[in-house]
Amino acid sequence: MKIHELVQGSDEWAAFRLTRHGASEAAAMLGLSKLTTRSELLRVKHTGNPKEFSDWVQENILDYGHHVEALARPIVEEMIGDDLYPVTCSNEDVGGHLSASCDGLTMAFDTAFEHKQWNEELAASVAAGVVPDSHMPQCQQIMMITGAKRVIFAVSDGTPENFVSTEVHPDTVWFERIVDGWAQFDRDLADYVVPEVKPILVAEAVQALPAVAVQITGQISVRENFNAFEVALRDFLDNKLIREPQTDQDFVDLDQQIKAMKKAEDTLDAAEAMMLAQIESVDQAKRQKDMLAKLVRDNRLMAEKLLESEKTRRRQERIEAARKAFADHLFEAQCDLDGIRLDIATPDFAGAIKGLKTLTSIDDKIATALANGKIAVDRHAKDVRAKLVWINENAADHRALLADLQQLVAKPFDDFRLAVASRIDAHKKAEEARLEAQREKIREEEAAKLKQEQEAATAAQVTEPVAQVDFPPEAQAPATSAPIVRTEAEPFGVFAPTGIRPATSKTIKLGEINARIAPLSVTAEGLASIGFHPVGTERAAKLYAESELLAIYRGLYSVITNAANELKKAA
Secondary structure, three states, X not given: OEEEOOOOOOHHHHHHHHOOEEHHHHHHHOOOOOOOXXXXXXXXXXXXXXXXXXXXXXXXXXXXXXXXXXXXXXXXXXXXXXXXXXXXXXXXXXXXXXXXXXXXXXXXXOEEEEEEEOOHHHHHHXXXXXXXXXXXXXXXXXXXXXXXXXXXXXXXXXXXXXXXXXXXXXXXXXXXXXXXXXXXXXHHHHOOOOOOOOOOOOOOOOOOOOOOOEEEOOOOOEEXXXXXXXXXXXXXXXXXXXXXXXXXXXXXXXXXXXXXXXXXXXXXXXXXXXXXXXXXXXXXXXXXXXXXXXXXXXXXXXXXXXXXXXXXXXXXXXXXXXXXHHHHHHHHHOOOOOOOOOOOOOOOHHHHOOOOOOHHHXXXXXXXXXXXXXXXXXXXXXXXXXXXXXXXXXXXXXXXXXXXXXXXXXXXXXXXXXHHHHHHHHHHHXXXXXXXXXXXXXXXXXXXXXXXXXXXXXXXXXXOOOOOOOOOHHHOOOOOXXXXXXXXXXXXXXXXXXXXOXXXXXXXXXXXXXXXXXXXXXXXXXXHHOOOOOOEEEOOEEEEEHHHHHHHHHHHHHHHHHHHHXXXXXX
């Protein structure tokens, strides 16, 4: 956080705010403000012209607001037991351009204070512990910049009697929403074009049609001015009635003309009633009146339909343009997402402009809805990219296990990682079990094959009788031990093991082997020379499979016997 030595409300402070994105502007940027539209904020930031206020607003609202804020500050200081100081700060120290003008901040920067003038609706909400969305972005941006752990949000008129407050704490979801929102605002600001200034629209006065009058004399002579009325009416319909409205001014004028034609209809009906009240039968005058009334009514209905259809068409044009812009942005966002579809609903543009009548207000609401839709797309795309990066770094060799990746990326990041990691671990265990089963099958097949070969060799081999040694019962080999085969090709006629080791968990140290064959002894290298290798170590001691002990004895015996036979031959 960087603190700026500025007096809030001064010209220097106002100039500073124009070049930063202030916390008090965050709600307008997100389209949540009740006082300023997003379009108005774009115009202010683009032109550099701040919103101007009348002298009455300056004195009775802005200046009064600073006054009651100063009165409320001591109340909050007493409540939290610490002093508060107005501070203007920014995140320029980390290369940002967001700012906040705090109504109060403690010296430890852990508690901030934000004050709003007394308002019955707002006060009731705050008293219930709820800060409306129209004010929450300001509180969250203050904490983003200052690092404060809480904001005391107060509503008062400066007196303890009319004072309510609640605490607001940091929310990472709001933080992300604000950061993404300002990023989209900057993109829109770069493309912003100042719209044409449109004056306040007031319907032009519609030329009133002549009042219809009918008089009937005692001689049943009808005096009426239908002919003059018809001339004026046809002139109005031919030359003044708007039939192709284009602008907001046209729509306002056409609405006024419709009202004038409705009034003419009512006048003709009143003339008929006046005429019939004076005489029972005035057929010709009535027929002319009916013709004129129908002419007015038909054109009024046509104009009403035209007005409604044009409004609907203009609204629909803007809705379709916004939908296309959103679809284009969505397509661009998911181009680099490796086949993942961003599941983001199209904003409800029709709902956003429901009840609006002017094109200006419609354009503002649609632009705000489109901006918020783009923000949602960018946030989702950012989340998906982070998950795909994690997969490339941690699970690139197991993409075949992630056929439902579209569903997985919808999970929160921690749940996503856990789901993928668990699936990979389960696959590895299953694969290891499968390979172990294959190895066990191979061992069994090799053991069976070796046994057949040994039986065949034993039956065909004629060997010189060798002295036999009776081993003690405890040295007898288990049923799974493999026999030793004499191989004359080995140096000194060494007998080698079969190479098939029965699976066992029991081991014996080399020292224990030497203790059993004392006074003889053997080294690990000596055992290795006749084909026996340790299955592990315990500190410095070599460990051998206890199931191979009898085979080791026989191997040593073969070495000694071969030595004796060599000596006998030499003699």
